[in-house]
Amino acid sequence: MGGTQTVTGDCALIEVSHLDKVYSVGDDKVTVLQNINLTVRAGEFVSIMGPSGSGKSTLMHILGCLDVPSRGQYQLHGQAVESLTPWELAHIRNQEVGFVFQNFYLLPRMTALRNVELPMVYAGISPVDRRRRASELLHQMGLSDRFQHRPNTLSGGQKQRVAIARALANNPSVLLADEPTGALDTKTGEEIMGMFQALNQGGVTVVVITHDAKVAHYARRTVHLLDGKIVGEEDLR
Amino acid sequence: MSFTEMWLAAASSLRASPLRTFLTMLGIWIGVASIIIIVAMGQGGQKAVISTIASTRLQNTIQILPQEIVEPGLPQPGQVLSFQTSDLQLAQQFSGVASVSYSLYGQATVGYHSHTLNASVQAGPAYLNDLAHFTVISGHMFTSTDVLAHRQVALVSQSLAGQLFGHESPIGRVILVGGYPLQVIGETISSQFDLMSRFLGSNYLYLPSTTCRDLFPWWGISEMDVQVSPGASVGQVSQRLVTALNIHAHNAQAFEDASGLWLGLEQTVRKVSTILTLTIGSVAGIALLVGGIGVMNIMLVSVTERTQEIGIRMSLGATRRAVLLQFLTEAVMITTGGGLLGVVLGVGASASIRWFTGFPASVSWQAAGVGFLFSMVIGVACGLYPANKAARLNPIDALRYE
Ligand SMILES: Nc1ncnc2c1ncn2[C@@H]1O[C@H](COP(=O)(O)OP(=O)(O)OP(=O)(O)O)[C@@H](O)[C@H]1O
Ligand SMILES: [Mg+2]
Numbered sequence: 001m002g003g004t005q006t007v008t009g010d011c012a013l014i015e016v017s018h019l020d021k022v023y024s025v026g027d028d029k030v031t032v033l034q035n036i037n038l039t040v041r042a043g044e045f046v047s048i049m050g051p052s053g054s055g056k057s058t059l060m061h062i063l064g065c066l067d068v069p070s071r072g073q074y075q076l077h078g079q080a081v082e083s084l085t086p087w088e089l090a091h092i093r094n095q096e097v098g099f100v101f102q103n104f105y106l107l108p109r110m111t112a113l114r115n116v117e118l119p120m121v122y123a124g125i126s127p128v129d130r131r132r133r134a135s136e137l138l139h140q141m142g143l144s145d146r147f148q149h150r151p152n153t154l155s156g157g158q159k160q161r162v163a164i165a166r167a168l169a170n171n172p173s174v175l176l177a178d179e180p181t182g183a184l185d186t187k188t189g190e191e192i193m194g195m196f197q198a199l200n201q202g203g204v205t206v207v208v209i210t211h212d213a214k215v216a217h218y219a220r221r222t223v224h225l226l227d228g229k230i231v232g233e234e235d236l237r
Numbered sequence: 238m239s240f241t242e243m244w245l246a247a248a249s250s251l252r253a254s255p256l257r258t259f260l261t262m263l264g265i266w267i268g269v270a271s272i273i274i275i276v277a278m279g280q281g282g283q284k285a286v287i288s289t290i291a292s293t294r295l296q297n298t299i300q301i302l303p304q305e306i307v308e309p310g311l312p313q314p315g316q317v318l319s320f321q322t323s324d325l326q327l328a329q330q331f332s333g334v335a336s337v338s339y340s341l342y343g344q345a346t347v348g349y350h351s352h353t354l355n356a357s358v359q360a361g362p363a364y365l366n367d368l369a370h371f372t373v374i375s376g377h378m379f380t381s382t383d384v385l386a387h388r389q390v391a392l393v394s395q396s397l398a399g400q401l402f403g404h405e406s407p408i409g410r411v412i413l414v415g416g417y418p419l420q421v422i423g424e425t426i427s428s429q430f431d432l433m434s435r436f437l438g439s440n441y442l443y444l445p446s447t448t449c450r451d452l453f454p455w456w457g458i459s460e461m462d463v464q465v466s467p468g469a470s471v472g473q474v475s476q477r478l479v480t481a482l483n484i485h486a487h488n489a490q491a492f493e494d495a496s497g498l499w500l501g502l503e504q505t506v507r508k509v510s511t512i513l514t515l516t517i518g519s520v521a522g523i524a525l526l527v528g529g530i531g532v533m534n535i536m537l538v539s540v541t542e543r544t545q546e547i548g549i550r551m552s553l554g555a556t557r558r559a560v561l562l563q564f565l566t567e568a569v570m571i572t573t574g575g576g577l578l579g580v581v582l583g584v585g586a587s588a589s590i591r592w593f594t595g596f597p598a599s600v601s602w603q604a605a606g607v608g609f610l611f612s613m614v615i616g617v618a619c620g621l622y623p624a625n626k627a628a629r630l631n632p633i634d635a636l637r638y639e
Contacts (some may be wrong), residue, residue: 066552067633086554093632094554105549105636109253121242122554166553
């Protein structure tokens with residue numbers, strides 16, 4: 001598994017059907033996602049759009065196996081996620097998914113290089129190999145001179161590029177980005193989105209979550225979410 | 238993730254808050270060190286006492302004493318308190334006996350010019366230095382001839398000499414003991430760690446036995462020192478001689494061989510000091526346990542503080558096992574570091590005590606090893622709960638934790 005390049009265009013990578021997510025807060029039950037049906041094929045660039053509180057992040061966490069659905073089916077790469085053990089879920093997060101978050105979520109005490117190496121540490125890749133790969137990725141992200149910088153000495157855009165490099169470390173099947181430009185200015189945001197576009201053109205499947213129509217326009221397909229339901233879809237190209 | 242990498246990662250995360258790591262280590266550090274020091278002191282004290290007792294038993298020498306009445310206090314009617322001259326003569330003619338001498342102990346005032354001091358007097362044969370464990374540091378020991386000739390000579394302990402003569406050499410000076418003039422021929426120090434001097438002071442005066450009898454004829458002879466002829470069995474001679482002396486005194490329990498006494502004493506000393514060491518040692522063990530709870534507490538705080546870090550790691554593919562091992566390694570590293578420092582401090586302190594006070598504190602490598610191993614065990618035991626707590630976090634809850 002892993003390499004995006006090996007997956008052909010029409011294969012369904014993510015297949016969600018009749019998915020619900022219900023939280024119980026005290027005695028109340030809050031339905032955050034309701035009857036979600038979504039298919040993402042390998043190689044696609046999809047954006048999920050919706051106002052704040054519509055359940056975008058919740059959906060992304062489920063897609064990335066950080067959270068589990070309350071009802072319904074979710075198949076990633078043909079594998080039913082509901083039946084997996086915590087160990088198998090960790091393995092999927094490590095190998096199949098690359099996360100990019102609004103707040104970067106870099107480990108503050110580690111250098112950029114070490115941050116990018118981390119997923120490969122958990123994959124059991126040898127120190128030499130993972131150092132080489134991490135350097136390559138940072139180089140690709142235009143951070144050749146920032147290897148030894150800690151996150152607090154990097155700009156927002158640089159941090160997000162480190163995070164993207166980290167997300168790509170294990171050649172995931174899909175990149176899941178939750179408001180990746182939310183903490184950046186317009187120009188840097190455009191740069192980052194350009195990067196996603198380039199990666200997608202290189203064959204990486206990308207799902208971007210946003211409430212910003214401009215950001216959504218980078219994607220070829222946009223799914224609209226409102227109050228936990230999919231209310232529409234548009235193909236832009 | 239390899240073992241080395243895990244340790245490096247744990248080390249770097251502990252380095253991030255050095256003061257906290259240090260303070261957490263401190264409990265384990267002190268606990269392990271005190272265990273080592275206590276055992277060293279206990280064993281050293283035991284050895285010192287036992288060697289005092291053991292070395293009192295000289296090769297080919299029998300020490301015979303008036304038998305102790307089990308209940309101390311006033312002498313019982315008919316109890317023999319000292320040897321008569323006739324007892325000595327009897328021993329002298331005994332087969333298997335090469336020579337007989339005797340020792341006396343008492344207190345006397347020692348005068349020099351205007352100084353007057355109280356000193357413990359020990360008088361005996363020319364080998365008194367072996368019986369009373371002292372070494373002559375200047376001058377010389379009195380000889381058998383001195384003993385035979387009732388020479389009025391004496392040796393003084395270093396502390397007595399210091400008080401009487403200040404910094405000047407004591408050799409050749411004349412002191413007054415019990416009103417008689419004696420010439421000082423030597424200065425002595427104790428040849429082993431002297432427990433008794435801690436309680437009795439260390440003003441000693443050593444005299445030939447005959448001279449002492451002249452000075453203090455009313456002192457009883459409190460010990461008979463019999464040299465056994467080469468080839469004769471010490472045990473047999475002792476047994477027969479004691480029996481003969483008892484018959485002579487018309488008292489079946491008049492005298493006894495000191496070696497039996499020493500053996501009993503040795504056992505008691507061993508027992509008492511072992512009990513003491515265990516008792517104090519277990520108090521130190523409790524200190525170690527409290528240190529362990531400190532480690533657990535800090536690890537729990539650390540898990541809470543680093544919840545989001547755990548979430549991030551999980552989002553990158555860390556398994557529960559990886560998270561568990563991460564925190565466990567940190568806990569074990571703290572306690573092992575503390576344990577290691579404890580061993581260094583404990584061994585160092587024991588050595589210093591030995592060096593500076595002369596107390597024969599003996600470092601037990603078993604105690605050091607057990608202390609160190611115990612610190613690792615405490616790391617695992619006290620790290621397990623927080624580490625497990627971290628590992629069981631739900632990835633998304635951890636990630637969203639604020
Ligand atoms: N653990 C939880 N318990 C209860 N309710 C929750 C929990 N997590 C999220 N929610 C609720 O689910 C809803 C959707 O949250 P989510 O974070 O997915 O929104 P979002 O679309 O990402 O919004 P935003 O654009 O502001 O990030 C919110 O109303 C939120 O209060
Ligand atoms: Mg959100």
